[in-house]
Amino acid sequence: MNPLLTSADLATQVAQLPPGWQVDGKTLRCRRVFGDFLEAIAFVNALVEPAETAGHHPDLTISYNQVTVVLTTHDAGGLTQNDFDLAQIISNL
Template identity: 35%
Template sequence: MTSLTEQRCKPCEGGIAPLSLSEAQSLMKQLSDVWKLAADGRSIRAEWKFRNFYHAMSFVNAVAHIANAEDHHPDLEVGYGYCRMTYNTHAIGGLSQNDFICAAKVDALPRT
């Protein structure tokens, strides 16, 4: 099995079913504990704390690079010393493999 960080996102314009709750729970095992699965199984969310705004923005810029490279974008909340991130695939109203691929790549980013 190829790790999530080695996979690439596939275009999703809708027309496919979102992952089931059990499929999402299985993929959660490949992510760090910072990620939480929504009770309805339609999104994953994480929050990080940073020393200051500069470090938070450096992290967000690295996330933006991943998002653009994969053409799959999270919802972000950013402020002084924190970043909150939510992934879901809007076109299907739930989670896809793409959300977990990107979350795993975010997990691989260095933290300062």
């Protein structure tokens, strides 16, 4: 299990992510807006393979053309490097 990141580590990691990601308590989140429902679902479907490969699964909320992605490492009780690694991958989808 990866250790929890310190406040300084979190600030460094967030600064390296594309705009739109933010730390919210013990989670890392972003909201993506698409042209329609089908585009939103295509994005969610594209998340499946990288999340499975990483063994790290985001919490997702879908509202028509919007997808909110929330990352946290549940077994560590907060944010670890795994969350930021997956956020980078998601940012490139």
